[in-house]
Structure formats: structure tokens, C-alpha cells
Amino acid sequence: MNISAVFKKFPKTFWVANTIELFERWAWYGFFMLFANYLTGSSDAGGLEFTQAQKGILMGVGTGILYFLPVITGSIADKYGYKKVLFIAFVIYTSAFILLPLFDTFTGVFIMYLYLALGAALFKPVISATIAKTTTDETASIGFGIFYLMVNVGAFFGPMVTLLFKHSSYNLVFYISAGIVALNFILLLFYKEPDRKPNTDSLKTSILNVFKNIGLVVVDLKFMLFLLIVAGFWTMYNQLFFTLPVFIAQWVDTSILFDYFQSNIPFFSENYGTPSGQMEAEFIVNFDALFIIIFQLIVSTIVMKWKPLKTMMTGFLVCAIGMSLTLFTQNVLFTFAAIYIFAIGEMAGSPKITEYIGRIAPADKKALYMGYSFIPVFLGNVFAGIISGSVYQDMSDKTVFVKQEVAKRGLEISANLSQNEYFNQAAQSMNMKPQELTNYLWNSYNPSKIWYVILTIGLCAVIALFFYDKFIMNKKK
Structure with a gap:
């Protein structure tokens, strides 16, 4: 051509x-x-x-x-x-x-x-x-x-x-x-x-x-079940915007990246760094889009002839591993690698969803079914809000943890301070530097445990998709 x-x-x-x-x-x-x-x-x-x-x-x-x-x-x-x-x-x-x-x-x-x-x-x-x-x-x-x-x-x-x-x-x-x-x-x-x-x-x-x-x-329960399964993928995917920027800002030490740019490409450290010597969380997360721009054609070529179901299962699994690993560590280089893994899964699995819907839709209702493929994206955003909201708040929020630690130690710090002022005052009261207090809270409260939640959602979507095709549809697609 x-x-x-x-x-x-x-x-x-x-x-x-x-x-x-x-x-x-x-x-x-x-x-x-x-x-x-x-x-x-x-x-x-x-x-x-x-x-x-x-x-x-x-x-x-x-x-x-x-x-x-x-x-x-x-x-x-x-x-x-x-x-x-x-x-x-x-x-x-x-x-x-x-x-x-x-x-x-x-x-x-x-x-x-x-x-x-x-x-x-x-x-x-x-x-x-x-x-x-x-x-x-x-x-x-x-x-x-x-x-x-x-x-x-x-x-x-x-x-x-x-x-x-x-x-x-x-x-x-x-x-x-x-x-x-x-x-x-x-x-x-x-x-x-x-x-x-x-x-x-x-x-x-x-x-x-x-x-x-x-x-x-x-009323097509088979189709609705498929859409609910795919909603699990979108729930996991949306953590890229809902949770990851907050997690990086609160927990990940990006100073090694800041120092590298400061020495070699100061434009990035000066424009995308913070006064405290860290890189902006959104700058890190944005590499997902860059990876897609660079690698989408390659990935699409590789999976072009794969069956949609196989591609979706593989993509969902890789996405689940990548996204859960982004919430696993304070090491920014590890986070970069995890975002790359996530992007590979996203590029493989996401485009195949629409293709698969076209295959399982009744012959006389294909246009109708394709038009309502929005349902899992809608549900995925609502569910993602729950995970990144109350679940993250209970399991991983540094703002909550520092207040719990202050109360546990019987310290008195004004509630009228901004979050940053409160945190710095808490660190001073505990004879720590801010980064030392962050590391202490990381080790004491284990905020990375939310990665289990993300991985479980992804694995459930993959397993459910496998059994859906095997026992509900009764034939490979």
C-alpha cells in the first residue's frame, strides 16, 4: 500500500x-x-x-x-x-x-x-x-x-x-x-x-x-458481563491519572532524576523540578504518553494477527503488573520501568476491546453494541474513583498517616497550617528532616500495600475474561 x-x-x-x-x-x-x-x-x-x-x-x-x-x-x-x-x-x-x-x-x-x-x-x-x-x-x-x-x-x-x-x-x-x-x-x-x-x-x-x-x-446478560469484566481494566488503567500522581508526589524520591537533569540537561530540572530538589510527579507519569507515541506502531504490528481475546488478556495482565509496580517502591527508576511495562500492556490490550465487541455482537445489532462500548469506561471511572479515594486514603495517604503519628506521639500541632507546613512542623517536632519522616512513615505504615489491590483487580479481570470466553461464549474469538 x-x-x-x-x-x-x-x-x-x-x-x-x-x-x-x-x-x-x-x-x-x-x-x-x-x-x-x-x-x-x-x-x-x-x-x-x-x-x-x-x-x-x-x-x-x-x-x-x-x-x-x-x-x-x-x-x-x-x-x-x-x-x-x-x-x-x-x-x-x-x-x-x-x-x-x-x-x-x-x-x-x-x-x-x-x-x-x-x-x-x-x-x-x-x-x-x-x-x-x-x-x-x-x-x-x-x-x-x-x-x-x-x-x-x-x-x-x-x-x-x-x-x-x-x-x-x-x-x-x-x-x-x-x-x-x-x-x-x-x-x-x-x-x-x-x-x-x-x-x-x-x-x-x-x-x-x-x-x-x-x-x-x-438485557443481553452475556454482553453486560463482558462489559463488567472490561470495567476492571479501566478501573486499573485510570489509576494512572487518579492515584499515581498523588502517590509519586507523596512518597517517591525523585531527587536522583533531578540531580541527573541538573548536571546534564538543566532545562528539565529548572522547569519540571521543585524547590526541594524533586521532579514534578506529573512529569514522571507523562512518560506513559511518550512511550505510546514511540512504541504504539511496533506493538500494534506485533499483536496485529493475534486473536482479540488473547491480546486483551495479555495486555490486561501486563497492565496490571505495570500499574501495581508503580505503587510498589520509592525508587523513581523502578517507577519509570513500571510505567513502561504498563504502557506496553495498554498499547496491546486497549485497542482490541472495540474489535472484540464487534465480534461478539449479534450480526443485526453490531452498530448498536459498538455504540454502547462506553459502559465499561463509565464504570471504570466510577470504580477508579473509589480505589483512588477512600481506599487510597485508608491505605496510603501520607497526610492521614502523619496526623496519626502526631496523635500517637501526643504532639500538638496547629490544624490551621497548610499540609506542607503541618508536615514540616511534624518532622521538626520528631527531630527529623522531611525526607526522613517520609521514609519513617513509609516503613511504619506500608503505603505501598495498595499495589495488592490494583494487581488483584487486574488479575480478576484477566481470569474472568478467560472463563467468560471458555464457558459463557463456548467458543474462541
């Missing part, structure tokens, strides 16, 4: 849509990768000092709703037109990014995050449908490959840009995302509405049909 010849077959709207996707993902991940530490971080560093449980509810439910709404917003787009819905989505996106940092209460931030999620939910089905409608059977494979490349390029560069301004003000993180997504207003001028079948039903009828179709899917 002549790649250059295939590229020439894509219409202009295809390239416009991909560029729009790039900027949207750039804006989204520019704030989302930093969001967990923004919600739970110390107030003197710009954080809101929410509890981990509050963070879990906000990110889990809010992001879950984001992935549930597209089945409704997709009908709205079919009814009123893609270009109009994209315009509304960008208005909501831009205003939400500007307004979100103005709120500092849990209720206020939650409402604004739901408003932001509405913008994303309006955007998602339209841009995916645009790519589908501007590709053919011949160009679809390469076309969606380009699309997912744009997703990961945006996911990588978004945090790399916003992290440059985090120390000046967290507000700038949101304003930069607002500016990036607002660039899409310009691109919208060049966006041509792709051919679509007009929806003559009323909006009420269209939405009622959506829920009627959900009912048709829900």
Missing part, C-alpha cells in the same frame, strides 16, 4: 478534525494530569487540600458521567448538526476552564467539573463520527491510527506545557487549557459538515430512543 497515496485520499475536514482533536486533548490532559494533586495538594502550593475520598468522588463520578453522556449528546449532534454542537462544546470548554479555578469548595468544584464534562461529552461523539465519515474501508485503518496519534501527542504535550506554569499559579494551568481549546474556534471556520443522515425525530424522541436502545443492550 502506498501510504502517500492513501494520505491524498483524506478530505480536508479529516485533517481539520484531527487538528481539533490534538488541541482538545492538549487542553484536557494539560489540566487533567495535574488535577489529582491540585485537588489534594497543600494550599501553600496552590492545592485545595480536599481529602483523597473527596478527590475520588469528584474525579470518578465526574469523569464517569463524561463517558456516559455521549450516547445522548451524539443524538443531539445528529439532530442539530456537528458544527453547531462543536461550537457549543468549545464555548462550554473555554468558559469552564476559566471558571473552575475560581471555586475552592468541594460542591463548587464538583459542579464546575460536571459543566466541563458536559463540554467534553458534546465533543467526543462528534469528532469520532467525523473521522469515521471522512474515511473509507481503504483509509479507515490509517485514518484512525492518525487520530489516536493526535490523542497521544496532545496527551503528552499538554502537561509538559502547563507544568511550566504550575509554580507561578495553578490558575494559569486552567487558563492555558482555555486558550488552547479556544484555538478550535478558528479551526471550526475550516470545518465542513460531513454527510450525515438527517434526524427528523424530535429531540425528546431521539433521547427516548437512546434509553430504549440501552435497554436492549442491558
